[in-house]
Amino acid sequence: MRYAVVIEKAGAGFSAYVPDLPGCVAAGPDVEHVERLIHEAIAFHLEGLKEDGFPVPLPVSRVEYMEVAA
Numbered sequence: 157m158r159y160a161v162v163i164e165k166a167g168a169g170f171s172a173y174v175p176d177l178p179g180c181v182a183a184g185p186d187v188e189h190v191e192r193l194i195h196e197a198i199a200f201h202l203e204g205l206k207e208d209g210f211p212v213p214l215p216v217s218r219v220e221y222m223e224v225a226a
Contacts, residue, residue, distance in 0.1 A: 160217040161194055163187060175217040177201050 163172045170187055172194040174180040180201040182193035202212055 157212075157215050159198060159215045160219050161191075161198075162219075163190055163194075174198060174201075176213050176215050 159174050159176055161172055161174055163170055166183060169183060169185045170190045171183040172181065172190045174194070174197075177198065180194075180197050182190055182197045184190040184193050205212055
């Protein structure tokens with residue numbers, strides 16, 4: 157599956173979250189680190205859902221960039 161991930165600047169580092177997986181988050185000093193951590197967090201989150209007998213949410217969020225006058 158392919159989930160949308162939001163990566164944001166947070167203080168001196170970066171944070172990431174997955175809109176379709178509430179509570180699935182990661183934080184780190186740089187984007188590359190956060191990308192690795194959120195990938196691991198998604199795998200761990202999905203594994204936990206399966207182990208606890210919960211359905212795995214389908215990825216439904218999408219990301220679009222809009223052009224606006226600045």
